[in-house]
Amino acid sequence: MNHQLYQLPRTPPLHPILMMKGFANLLGILLLGAGWLLGQAGQTAGNRSGATIEGTLERTQDGRPALRVSPDRLVVLAGDSETIEVLTDERLAGRRMGVRGRYASGGRFLVAPFHTKAFWVLENGKKLYVSYWCSTCAIRTYTPGICMCCQKETALELRETP
């Protein structure tokens, strides 16, 4: 019995270099796997806390607000009614803006709720928040339109204060 065991062909010893190569490959695969997992985790976290995109404010042919994020990429913006009211204000068209939210179906970008101050104008490296001011009544509002007091059209005023 023992004798037979000794007769079994022995596997040739692995060359140390080959062994190292095998180890390196294995390590590479492990690192790739870890990287992928981290990427997934990062994406999930990103979706949860929201993403920010920047570009020039434009409008689609059917009147929806959109950000030109690169010469060949226009991202249509969606959001609540106040957000859309401001983002379609003619006075903001062509301005560089940042918006916070998340990508939704159809490649649209859903801007976070209006009260969270999820959009701003970018000017000289500063974030400026959109407000509307009636100088007659000293009343500030955050959507375009007429003053609730004197019924005059309010003026667009960009401020660093959210």
Ligand SMILES: [Zn+2]
């Ligand atoms: Zn007024």
